[in-house]
Amino acid sequence: MSDVAQNGPAPEPAVPPVWTSDEAYRAGAVDLLGILAYGAIAAFERLASDARMAPTMSDKVHVASMAALQVAHFHRVRQRLADLDVDVMVAMKPFHAPFNAFHDYTQPKDWLEGLVWAYVGNGFAADFYREVAAFVDADTRTLVHEVLADEAHADFVVEKVRRAIDADHKVAGRLALWGRRLVGEALSQAQRVAADRDALTSLLTGTVDRPGMDLPAISRMFSRLVENHTRRMARLGLQS
């Protein structure tokens, strides 16, 4: 049952607002988990392709291990959805099209672009999911945070990209453009998802009987996303 504040009008006995609110909340949480599940599979495929482009065997092993971790994340999210009586395949379905579009529009041309994709693209998406997760139950939120933690890979990418820039400064300009393009595409697909998925959007914005972000809060959230993105680009030695 929901523990949200009851600010709406007096309930109709047949469909009490607690139930309504719970259902809306649940649909939003399921959407968030569906995004994470499909995002994990899509990231697996992206990283598996990167492994193929790896310049050394040890790089290949590292990226293959990151790909395998995405599959482990998928299975954790699938289990959480099963606990909520939802089939992961059903929960992922609405997100095939936007994710596939994002991946099709942002195919890395080489190993370095793949590394930046994994760090900057996934980092931006992860920040956004964490913002949404602030509005779900504690168990789901903990899972989201655990699934999105990827400091080991971040360190790996930062070291490889910085070394490549040291070796050839021209690389920095190309990768900076690439980073900007990734975020542009991510935002455009996120807008598409937001427009299609009311339940997910209303997790962030709240409903008549559940608090959410008002417009200034949403604007502050976007500032945080952009700041984090800028910090990641700077860590890579790239202008955002």
Place this chain on the structure above:
Amino acid sequence: MSDVAQNGPAPEPAVPPVWTSDEAYRAGAVDLLGILAYGAIAAFERLASDARMAPTMSDKVHVASMAALQVAHFHRVRQRLADLDVDVMVAMKPFHAPFNAFHDYTQPKDWLEGLVWAYVGNGFAADFYREVAAFVDADTRTLVHEVLADEAHADFVVEKVRRAIDADHKVAGRLALWGRRLVGEALSQAQRVAADRDALTSLLTGTVDRPGMDLPAISRMFSRLVENHTRRMARLGLQS
């Protein structure tokens, strides 16, 4: 230290045969582990490509999970090699060329060929590794057996291939040819490995002071490999 029977001439004090035999044994075990490690990475890449060809999302998830399992196997073998003070990257190196050649010559054209590759090709290789593992220490042998167990994937492949043959009988002829080609290529690369890696070969054949297989035993081993291959093909509904 080795516990093998001492049948050789009386040892020179400076280099006792126990030490020599141990070193030769150790080099063979390291080769076996190196093959398993590189085989796991190569299988990861093969399965990741198969995931891309999967006809349904649930097939994709299954094959991606199998790919992730290969990475877990790699890390277990890496740990065992580390226990023996051997860097996995060094242990794998001699096997890049034969594995890459095998993978290049046996690129599945579609989803079904990929499934047969995973079951028939990996199954044949796994049987051979298990034969070699009979001659290594118990810890390494247990690891080899655990890493090679893949019944879950076998059941998946058998069901999918049988269903495809039921839907279109012509598929059976094409896949039967494919299965034969896989084993032919596997044998030819295995011969290359055997010719190059004395330590590995002498695990099977034994040395002056360590028992191994004589020629009739090796011939019986090949019969076992072929029988198991025939059984796998039959399980798929294919003529071997």
